[in-house]
Amino acid sequence: MIPARADIVVVGGGSAGCTLAATLVAERPGRTVVLLESGSGYTGTATAPPEILDAMRLPVGPQSVCTAEYPAILGSRSGAISRGRVLGGSGAVNGGYFVRARPGDFDAWPTSWSFGNVLPHFRAIESDTDFDDEWHGASGPVPVARTPWDRLHPVARAFHEAAVAAGHAPVDDLNAPGPAGVGRVPLNISNGMRMGPALSFLVPALGSPNLTVCANAHVRGIVMAGTAAVGVEVDDGRGIATVEAGNIVLCAGAIESPRLLMLSGLGPADELRRLGIEPVLDLPGVGRGFSDHPEVAVPYRYRGELPDRAPVLETVLHTDELELRPYTAPFADSVPGSGADIPVLGVVLTRPHSRGRLLFDARNPYAAPVVDYGYLKDPRDRAALRDGVASAVRLLTSMRDVVDTGSIGADAAGVDDAWLEAHLGTSQHLSGSCRMGSGDSAVVDDRCRVHGAERLFVVDTSVFPQVPSRGPHATVVMLAQRVAALMS
Template structure:
């Protein structure tokens, strides 16, 4: 859809802004899992005009996608220096600063991730509803999980699965790493864990194959599943190279956004605007636009439009430890194949949070996954991760400056709470037991960095924990949904931002609490479910 005549208007900084005279019904800022799914569903109504603004490159066909975006065995798109990755850094624990991978390309982070596709659990959504969000109960979200997927392995389970959605879901055949996968499964069973054949079913955890969004060697991102197939719709416009810098208002009514396009300031107008910029960028955009904690906004010279103290707070993720491992077999490089085959989910002893621990082994070397040439032993073999999936610690996203092209300040505060350290210690012990089990010893499997001295005391385990701390890439909850009685809620359960009109959020920042599985499948659910709230 072509824009009509443009006119200029002065920005807050005094420069001339190019103003598109074409007004859309909905602007969506970000083309990731949530934004892509929302755009595709909203434009199913031919009378609704939708504009999607993406800061990174937009490709108009699957064939045009770069190899690192297409190949699920290649996660180098998230490496520093990649054109498809925001150049972000964050502080994960006191003094531990590291790069933060987030997708900057059509499809967002779904275009650079490892294609792990496990739903949140029934218990997760029971809790969301109990927190005052009854539209997000398991019974109400299940139809939208089903609508997003094309299930390949359990197509006859129509109570829990869909077969006509845009995202294919299937488990990696055992021939990907048959010796290790059988040994890992047998080891978990030997420790008393149940088998969980379908991790997207209503079960309560166990060992089983990892569902993935891979089809015929292709990472099926929101770009591949939702956006590119619908670019022919005359009511859908997707623009790349557009970095939104603030939200525009008349009074408290949102009228569109301002953006940087090839070094120039441009404005886009719509009846409704949806922020789908992710749990790190969305709170930054709100604060730059005058919505957030009043004291912080004033410190940066930003006029307060709405004092919403929860903006940028409540940051959750899945803190994880990684250890390299090896066995007597080989780790073949197989383009187009998944880099994980099975995992183990369980509830920590004495925990009231179901499914709060996970062990996830990779079956491809880190060198092959990140496409680096190195002789470092730890990179020439795979890693195995142990993660806390329901952390009690909380981080925050704050402004580093009022510069709209700058990056926010991000602190995760991993393992700040003792309860998280207690659980990760249990995870470390279970990991050690698995690798010392008879099935794993039979294939020569061994950890290269976790040994008995690391498990000798809580102090030793905590030291190992910090030295092997890693970032899961699942930031969430920084603009959480909740009822008016929750002073830290930023949006209601329909995604509407407090204190203003015609502005919504549809990304992982609105999770009231992070799911106890990786959030990719639930991000698609969010876009699907939110689309039903538009009149």
């Protein structure tokens, strides 16, 4: 049963929502918090869908019951992307990559979010089993570890050795400040289990009488009284109900949070009118100007049979604007139902210049928006990816113990714009669709309060001013933990 009222209603039970809700209850035990998740729920490992526990597999394929699909535009091609739709969100179905944003990434954030200010919260969320120093926490909810050197997958080991031989610096700890280079990936995996914020933060808090978690609860919009958010409309399959709230926090993700703002009359006024929605607040930045990591897949073949039971990524190489990812198995093995049976080395642009936008259908504003990434529009992005593919080919060529070097599906001469388009994908790290800051394009302030609105917050990757130069998972958990502390 969904409560009729709560002090705080959190919309979305992904990584941010689970962290925020659990922290809010812990910070002030007398405060009532309701968490509304549109996907299925569970109360622990015994009742969780088994596919979200196995960290060696990503349940994001076409038949997944743990994800929702959105139409997408990738360069000149149309496609679809999957986002987590289960308690834990995309953090419950990802590869366990838990690498922090770099200190320089926070230069684009308001000054109150400097690296020095966020470091205590990065430490508070984790329990790092490999390092005990000024950069790491030892008692946080999320377990963090790197695959031991003697257990690295052959591809991960060969890649690390090839990168070092090519002159790249070996980096012991990718979560500490320092030079870019090649190193083992910090993973939120424990005994083969993906330990996302739902299991790490939320499940231990379920015993609180002031926390109510409602699964299969689809939020249709925010109830506004003038410019004040006073409740949410929820469809739980038995009808539509209104939950009154002292404060509302959207943690629905970088697609759904801006969509809910738009459906509630908060967004670009011209776009709202085109959709037949009466504007409540003109917020031009909602759903516009987001960034993500384009990823180009360089195919090759193994020299022989290799293990297929390992974390998806164990080592990565970072340069100033690229991340090279030696996946430990073809996606046909790690993503059931994908059918992609050829191994690839991912070339990821971590500091893209191109920007995207969400496209809404005026015939049905409630339909899922099209995610137009805007990839490869900027010539600097195309040039950087071409250089990255050339680096990937050189590294693969030197990995002779595990790579059939005659099978590498790229060469420096043939990597033109058409080749990039044909091999282009996305890392699904969408950020900045409700950006934090000041000015006309900003949607929330430095405490994640929606500009011009009362009692309304957004806390997820949509508020990042731009996509971090590393995967966003650890950073969004930090964000939620810090905002919860600020709200207390």
